[in-house]
Amino acid sequence: NPVINAADLASFHEHLKKSTRVLALLGAGLSASSGLPTFRGAGGLWRTHDATSLATPEAFNADPSLVWQFYSYRRHAALQAQPNPAHYALAKLARKMPGFQALSQNVDGLSQRVDHPPEQLQLLHGTLFEVRCTDRRGCGYSETNFIDPIVPALAIPTSGIDPSSDEARQARTDELQAKRQGNELDISNINVPLPSVATHSLPICPKCQKHLLRPGVVWFGESLPTQVLDNIDDFVEAGAIDMIMVIGTSAKVYPAAGYTEVARERGARVCVVNMDENDRPAGGWKEGDWFFKGDAAMLVPMLLE
Numbered sequence: 172n173p174v175i176n177a178a179d180l181a182s183f184h185e186h187l188k189k190s191t192r193v194l195a196l197l198g199a200g201l202s203a204s205s206g207l208p209t210f211r212g213a214g215g216l217w218r219t220h221d222a223t224s225l226a227t228p229e230a231f232n233a234d235p236s237l238v239w240q241f242y243s244y245r246r247h248a249a250l251q252a253q254p255n256p257a258h259y260a261l262a263k264l265a266r267k268m269p270g271f272q273a274l275s276q277n278v279d280g281l282s283q284r285v286d287h288p289p290e291q292l293q294l295l296h297g298t299l300f301e302v303r304c305t306d307r308r309g310c311g312y313s314e315t316n317f318i319d320p321i322v323p324a325l326a327i328p329t330s331g332i333d334p335s336s337d338e339a340r341q342a343r344t345d346e347l348q349a350k351r352q353g354n355e356l357d358i359s360n361i362n363v364p365l366p367s368v369a370t371h372s373l374p375i376c377p378k379c380q381k382h383l384l385r386p387g388v389v390w391f392g393e394s395l396p397t398q399v400l401d402n403i404d405d406f407v408e409a410g411a412i413d414m415i416m417v418i419g420t421s422a423k424v425y426p427a428a429g430y431t432e433v434a435r436e437r438g439a440r441v442c443v444v445n446m447d448e449n450d451r452p453a454g455g456w457k458e459g460d461w462f463f464k465g466d467a468a469m470l471v472p473m474l475l476e
């Protein structure tokens with residue numbers, strides 16, 4: 172259950188009421204109660220792999236089949252998931268407050284599905300549903316793609332059990348339960364070995380018909396989209412910022428985590444919503460910050476009501 176101090180809630184509401192320019196830095200914890208796993212901590216394993224170790228260009232170059240299977244699972248899970256009340260509350264705030272910008276590190280597409288105005292949603296780490304050609308020398312192809320699985324060879328491996336059997340029903344119940352507790356992905360299939368998918372069966376660029384496609388996400392060591400960075404710079408330079416809300420992120424990945432300090436320099440007060448009090452904003456706590464401990468899906472609607 173969330174821990175809410177009534178005085179903190181009142182002072183937060185009072186400050187929000189006076190605010191016209193607000194940022195929200197969003198992380199995987201926002202979508203946790205929609206059943207999508209986080210990167211670090213209990214949810215950060217896909218099968219036996221650390222999720223962050225797969226989110227690199229080196230991992231993709233070394234084993235595109237493994238990395239595509241990871242992303243195929245992520246696309247499938249995100250399409251199955253439903254946005255939660257926090258996604259709706261943030262979209263509602265955006266519609267009400269033109270000076271609100273959400274800086275989302277999430278690639279799951281859940282904010283887009285609740286009609287968060289796109290010009291008030293900066294996708295720092297891209298999206299699972301944009302794919303592009305890996306050719307560095309200028310094919311330049313990219314597309315929006317929601318096809319699940321993106322190619323037949325990337326269908327999620329299943330146990331082959333009859334889906335209407337008691338055994339299958341139990342497996343689905345266990346999987347749901349495990350996801351709610353933030354455990355590993357793909358529980359019911361964890362014992363089903365990953366097939367080896369030949370490179371020529373992975374998604375190939377339809378334009379050059381030569382190079383592989385890759386997920387349109389930002390991996391470690393890659394630059395964030397220039398347009399997104401420019402949009403945020405423009406917002407920051409346009410004037411004082413009343414507040415930054417830091418929601419469901421461990422704030423360990425840069426440059427995203429650095430926006431808390433950027434906002435502070437523009438006068439912003441900081442409000443953190445997180446299950447874990449040890450996940451402090453980058454730069455640490457300061458006088459006047461708020462910390463609300465608990466599930467973002469429950470707390471964010473209360474804060475923004």
Ligand code: BJW
Pocket residue numbers: 197198199200201203204209210211212223226276277278296388389390391392393394395418419420421422423424425426444445446447450465466467468
């Ligand atoms: C709940 C909850 C519930 C749970 N309710 N809360 C400066 C200093 C040091 C290093 C660097 C630096 N600048 C750049 C770097 C290098 C690197 C970096 O930051 N490394 C650090 C790890 C040290 N950054 C980069 O490489 C970036 N590129 C870049 O800077 O380019 C220029 C450059 C290049 C080379 C050198 C220098 C400069 C790119 C970063 C890309 C990150 N990509 C990923 C994968 C995206 C694709 C995919 O999804 O697969 O983005 S990694 C992963 O981490 C993903 C996430 O968006 C990101 C952040 O994770 P997030 O969202 O915070 O999740 P978790 O799991 O960490 O936390 C969840 C939180 O929720 C926890 O706090 C829970 O407690 C909480 N929670 N349930 C509320 N129900």
